[in-house]
Structure formats: structure tokens, C-alpha cells
Amino acid sequence: MPPVLQARALHLSYGPAAAVAGVDLSVDPGEVVGVVGASGSGKTTLLHCLSGLLLADSGSVLFRDRPLESMTVRQRDELRRSHFGFVFQFGDLVPELTLLENVSLPVRLQGARAGEARRRAAEQLEALGIGQLGRRTVGEVSGGELQRAAIARALVHRPDVVFADEPTGALDDHNSEVVFGLLLEQAREHGTAVVLVTHDRHLAARTDRTVVLAAGRVVEAA
Numbered sequence: 500m501p502p503v504l505q506a507r508a509l510h511l512s513y514g515p516a517a518a519v520a521g522v523d524l525s526v527d528p529g530e531v532v533g534v535v536g537a538s539g540s541g542k543t544t545l546l547h548c549l550s551g552l553l554l555a556d557s558g559s560v561l562f563r564d565r566p567l568e569s570m571t572v573r574q575r576d577e578l579r580r581s582h583f584g585f586v587f588q589f590g591d592l593v594p595e596l597t598l599l600e601n602v603s604l605p606v607r608l609q610g611a612r613a614g615e616a617r618r619r620a621a622e623q624l625e626a627l628g629i630g631q632l633g634r635r636t637v638g639e640v641s642g643g644e645l646q647r648a649a650i651a652r653a654l655v656h657r658p659d660v661v662f663a664d665e666p667t668g669a670l671d672d673h674n675s676e677v678v679f680g681l682l683l684e685q686a687r688e689h690g691t692a693v694v695l696v697t698h699d700r701h702l703a704a705r706t707d708r709t710v711v712l713a714a715g716r717v718v719e720a721a
């Protein structure tokens with residue numbers, strides 16, 4: 500099967516300093532790729548380039564065979580909404596909404612009716628073991644529960660790729676293990692590729708493949 504995502508000779512600089520300095524990377528459908536490296540090595544910047552949140556200065560990112568840099572802003576927004584999911588360190592759910600409402604949003608944005616979106620959101624929360632918390636708001640759940648909800652939101656619309664930036668970085672070791680395990684289990688169940696940025700080599704060891712960045716370059720791939 501052709502790769503779902505490819506980066507070719509990717510460069511991005513903030514001013515004179517290169518954050519991503521010539522990265523080639525290919526992600527197969529359903530593959531879980533860990534991106535590790537020291538602080539400041541360019542992990543988050545690479546993730547943002549791969550997901551179209553940032554446009555590289557040069558090089559190319561292809562989703563299937565479509566270059567992101569040739570798309571209009573609208574097409575890139577649509578690509579992110581339909582084909583990508585995101586999990587960040589602090590969940591980034593909408594604080595005023597309940598977990599169920601938050602997780603319904605990606606399905607609503609795909610044009611589903613409210614009832615259908617709620618049904619699918621409830622199912623996804625259930626699969627992550629927090630079906631009973633759907634009516635609570637972000638401020639009424641624990642950090643671990645919040646990250647489970649963030650994972651539910653990232654997966655509920657069945658994206659092709661989930662981008663996760665330190666998704667368990669704010670959790671203690673036990674919660675981190677559990678939440679990371681759920682992300683992997685759900686991604687594998689649905690054949691979703693994952694690009695995971697982490698400081699934690701222990702978690703990275705559970706991915707299919709690890710890419711090590713140093714000063715914006717891939718220095719090791721295993």
C-alpha cells in the first residue's frame with residue numbers, strides 16, 4: 500500500500516535558525532511512528548509541518564499523492580477536519596462544552612446530524628472507558644480522563660492519521676501507560692496511522708518505528 504503521508508526534503512526556519520533542516524519521512528497506513536529527540540530538536544515543528552498547521556519553507560508534504568503546499572487554505576482546513584486527528588499535551592478541548600459535546604464536534608463538522616454525532620461520540624467515549632463522564636465539562640474531570648476524551652475526539656471521525664504531541668506528557672507514569680495504551684489500541688483497531696512526538700523513550704519503544712531528531716535532522720531511524 501502506498502504511504503499515507505510523506506515528507507520530502509522538508510525545511511523550516513524561524514528567522515535564521517533552522518528548526519527542520521531537510522527531513523524525509525514516510526508513514527504507511529496504520530503505522531505508528533514515534534518522533535523523539537532532545538528539547539528544541541524540531542519535533543513539534545515537524546509535526547506541525549506534516550499536519551499542515553505550518554507550511555514548510557521548502558520541500559513537500561504529501562497526503563497520499565496530494566502535496567499540502569499546493570492546496571488552498573480551505574482545502575488544507577478540510578483535509579485536517581476530515582482526514583487528521585490531533586491530541587496535544589493538555590487536551591485542548593473546549594472548556595465550556597461537555598466531553599460528549601467536545602467529542603461530537605469532529606463528526607458534526609463532517610456534516611452529520613446532532614443525534615448521529617452524539618451517538619458516535621458516546622460510543623467512542625465508551626471505548627475509552629469514560630462513557631459515564633459524557634455530561635461533565637472539562638473542569639469536572641481528572642487529567643487522565645481529559646486525555647482519554649482528547650483521544651476520543653481525535654479518533655471519533657475515523658481519520659487516516661492522528662498527530663499526537665506529548666499526549667501523556669502531563670500525566671503520571673501509571674496514567675501515561677494506560678492512556679498511551681488506549682491510544683495505540685484504538686488506532687490499531689481502526690487502522691489509523693499515528694505520528695507521536697514524545698520525550699519518553701519507553702513509550703516510543705511501543706511504536707512500530709522511531710525517528711530520532713537532532714537539530715532538525717533525522718539522525719537515527721529504527
Ligand SMILES: Nc1ncnc2c1ncn2[C@@H]1O[C@H](COP(=O)(O)OP(=O)(O)OP(=O)(O)O)[C@@H](O)[C@H]1O
Nearest residue numbers: 513516517518536537538539540541542543544545
Ligand atoms: N514560534 C517560534 N519562533 C521562533 N523559534 C521557534 C518557534 N517555535 C520553535 N522555535 C525554535 O525552533 C526549534 C525547534 O522547536 P520545536 O518546538 O519544534 O522543538 P521540540 O523538539 O518540539 O522541543 P520540545 O521538546 O522542547 O517541545 C527550537 O530551537 C525552538 O526554540
